[in-house]
Amino acid sequence: MRLIKTKLSITVFLLMSTLSYGFQVSSLDRLIVQGNSFVNDEGTTFVFRGLNASDPNKLELQGHWNKAYFEEIKNWGANIVRLPVHPTDWTERGKESYLKLLDDGIQWATELGLYIIIDWHSIGNLKTEMYQSDRYDTTLKQTYDFWRTLASKYGDNTTVAFYEIFNEPTTYNGALGTVTWTEWKTINKEIIGIIRANGGEGIPLVAGFNWAYDLTPVLEDPLDVEGIGYVSHPYPQKREKPWEDQWTKDWGFVKEKYPLILTEIGFCGPEDPGAHSPVISDESYGDAITAYCDEKDISYVIWVFDAEWAPRLFEDWNTYKPSRHGKYFKKKLQSYTYD
Amino acid sequence: MRLIKTKLSITVFLLMSTLSYGFQVSSLDRLIVQGNSFVNDEGTTFVFRGLNASDPNKLELQGHWNKAYFEEIKNWGANIVRLPVHPTDWTERGKESYLKLLDDGIQWATELGLYIIIDWHSIGNLKTEMYQSDRYDTTLKQTYDFWRTLASKYGDNTTVAFYEIFNEPTTYNGALGTVTWTEWKTINKEIIGIIRANGGEGIPLVAGFNWAYDLTPVLEDPLDVEGIGYVSHPYPQKREKPWEDQWTKDWGFVKEKYPLILTEIGFCGPEDPGAHSPVISDESYGDAITAYCDEKDISYVIWVFDAEWAPRLFEDWNTYKPSRHGKYFKKKLQSYTYD
Amino acid sequence: MRLIKTKLSITVFLLMSTLSYGFQVSSLDRLIVQGNSFVNDEGTTFVFRGLNASDPNKLELQGHWNKAYFEEIKNWGANIVRLPVHPTDWTERGKESYLKLLDDGIQWATELGLYIIIDWHSIGNLKTEMYQSDRYDTTLKQTYDFWRTLASKYGDNTTVAFYEIFNEPTTYNGALGTVTWTEWKTINKEIIGIIRANGGEGIPLVAGFNWAYDLTPVLEDPLDVEGIGYVSHPYPQKREKPWEDQWTKDWGFVKEKYPLILTEIGFCGPEDPGAHSPVISDESYGDAITAYCDEKDISYVIWVFDAEWAPRLFEDWNTYKPSRHGKYFKKKLQSYTYD
Ligand SMILES: [Mg+2]
Numbered sequence A, B, C: 001m002r003l004i005k006t007k008l009s010i011t012v013f014l015l016m017s018t019l020s021y022g023f024q025v026s027s028l029d030r031l032i033v034q035g036n037s038f039v040n041d042e043g044t045t046f047v048f049r050g051l052n053a054s055d056p057n058k059l060e061l062q063g064h065w066n067k068a069y070f071e072e073i074k075n076w077g078a079n080i081v082r083l084p085v086h087p088t089d090w091t092e093r094g095k096e097s098y099l100k101l102l103d104d105g106i107q108w109a110t111e112l113g114l115y116i117i118i119d120w121h122s123i124g125n126l127k128t129e130m131y132q133s134d135r136y137d138t139t140l141k142q143t144y145d146f147w148r149t150l151a152s153k154y155g156d157n158t159t160v161a162f163y164e165i166f167n168e169p170t171t172y173n174g175a176l177g178t179v180t181w182t183e184w185k186t187i188n189k190e191i192i193g194i195i196r197a198n199g200g201e202g203i204p205l206v207a208g209f210n211w212a213y214d215l216t217p218v219l220e221d222p223l224d225v226e227g228i229g230y231v232s233h234p235y236p237q238k239r240e241k242p243w244e245d246q247w248t249k250d251w252g253f254v255k256e257k258y259p260l261i262l263t264e265i266g267f268c269g270p271e272d273p274g275a276h277s278p279v280i281s282d283e284s285y286g287d288a289i290t291a292y293c294d295e296k297d298i299s300y301v302i303w304v305f306d307a308e309w310a311p312r313l314f315e316d317w318n319t320y321k322p323s324r325h326g327k328y329f330k331k332k333l334q335s336y337t338y339d
């Protein structure tokens, strides 16, 4: 997806120009990092506008893990889908069975020309192995093994463009112990090494602290690893309006030197189901964050294409009827023009 | 409990002056560290004379986890009770069920005006995760989680005055691998941070090596954390008689600058059940250690208010008939005058 | 076993001179390190020519864990047998049950005058706790506990001459994460300390990276621990012919200063069952490695005295009929003269 600025509009070009809806492709371009962008081997920049799936295991147990789900994601205007693999789902379902789910999802995404981010969806402090809740429990050993497994199996699959190493690093204000930026860099570098040594040709994505909001340490102390991107999750209540200058200082500056992807954004009204800090806001947040990203060619992925998790993008599984949040982003995603 | 020296006797004042036996209080004063003492918010010093319970899980399985047990502890003259939570009991019973036991114990103690020390009762080397026996098995991850859980649940409960981070650190003369004082300080500091970030307002207690006997490293290299106390377990056979000068050099000096609490003392004769090094001695040990503590306002807690564990303080559960060890300390504890 | 060079032949002397086949001894000499050799308390050098058993648990499940198996090993000319304890077998069988197997094996070996190497038979990176396959899974905690257990139980048993800390350290070209030589030395030193503090009087053996092939870091940076030996597994395909100068540079130089034992050597033809890199070669490898070891008094142990594992030394359990590999080494081992 190329973002081209004209005087009239922002037009996003899907580079797989032979792709149209209903047409099946067999493989997508391999993406790599060039300067501060994601590019294909011809050097064309891809900017992503996508949707977060809920956990494939959750979807499968509900009977929603099927191509129709991916088709609807495509229909909403996404060119990428993020798959949040919860460590406890991975453990409970078992590695072999979970991989079968991913096999299917990757195949459907490929056929629809959707790129995939595999996201190890834990929240907490991987150094002390303490998490926001038991739901997110894992170990460093399991995390290494997950990425070894994923890289071995999907490392040369071009659809699986991104490996998001750890969803939301946080010490929860110290409740989960301490971890320094230096320690966090070391953990990420070890995992990136493991991914690459096991054949992972995709792009590792590294998140900062404060539930993946804060990338300020990157200014002085980026990872000394080539070919990676950085992640932020700038939900509306992480800062007070007006957001833009704070966003630039907290994470937006990263895009001057490195590729940047907001793998979770979104909002809901205080009356919406599951409303919780930091996601409560309104359409003004949608306008601000999308304008910010369109202006700077920053990729983003909206949380979450599900009827139960919050902020939900649709209200029921039969009709995919958009929520307030869903209405905003469905319209916005569909406004981009793919080449 | 305030220790006031008069020319006639040492009189220990219980500061909750409205409390008399049979009178129920609803909460105790919050204790904090001031200089080398434990004080309440009015700055009055508390010195503790207490008893060790056996593991609440053990007591519950035997049918002894009830208010009568706490009443008897109170009746013996204690103003504090230490609850030794064995990691394997915690694991086997399960967190939720174990917390219900603690809920009850804390309630009974509160009603009786008894303070509580929660003690993570492992013995060994938390760095290498090797222990004196399988009975004491835990991990650093579980230990972090235990303190997070305890601090979250009881952090603002003033009865739970003390968090004893790790009962008896020892490398068992290297059999459990190595750990340096610097490494041990780092582990304790991490846990103290976790306790406080989760709302633990009580006082963390830090033990030294040699089964919590040796505090000599504190002389040159104390933890750089405010508001904590130190622990020693000076059982009689840790040193040869006369003990006093050695005690001062090994751990007593700490009281010049920091609060100090001997969370395990006690003795039994060689003929007593369960007699084992380093607890075998006689009443001369009782005289020496209590005189030492009375002189220096050092708190102590006697091991153990149980009929089976050694050195046992009583001989049977129906009558609480004191053992030789129990006779000595029951009389001693009852000699203190509470205000 | 003493290696004495004469002009006519290399004669290997078994120092337990009263021992002949069928005669039972009750204990073997305690071996220690002196300079670059293994010696008994009289300073006589022992050089080993031995065979690898397969895992005792595997043998027991097949009905082959019996004295006849050890007699056949003895009959082939071995003076040492290596027992590869797979961590997953240790875990699945359970510690107590597995120790009973070892009790038996050690007893049979003692009766036959065979020394034993206990080998913790994992392959991978103990720092990141990632392994070549699930078969080799363990943790640092389990590894510490294994050696504590072994040293406590067999530490004063002179038959158990060697403790091979970790079979084959490898990062698998980074697929199992990173580990530096300094980190590897620290892990080994911790384990050696644990072994010795638990009464292990035998000789710890330390392996290098690249599946225990590469000892080059020892040149500049040996472990600062006395009384240990080093290990290499120079299978034929680790280097191209001619091997000798490369062997000297890669691991042979170690013997100039430290005792060295090749705890796995062996070959098979490409047509043999289980043939795999790096073991495929022919008798020229046998000639080269045995001449190299005979010349330099380097001990070696051939992999593997089993009919299923590769390279197998015999073809069936009823007759112990040697494979091609077995024919070569049976003849070679039997050519040594024991005193
Ligand atoms: Mg192309």
Ligand SMILES: [Mg+2]
Pocket: A168, A264
């Ligand atoms: Mg989130």
Ligand SMILES: [Mg+2]
Pocket: B168, B264
């Ligand atoms: Mg004790």
Ligand SMILES: [Mg+2]
Pocket: C029, C030, C040, C041, C042
């Ligand atoms: Mg001798």
Ligand SMILES: [Mg+2]
Pocket: C168, C233, C264
């Ligand atoms: Mg091998």
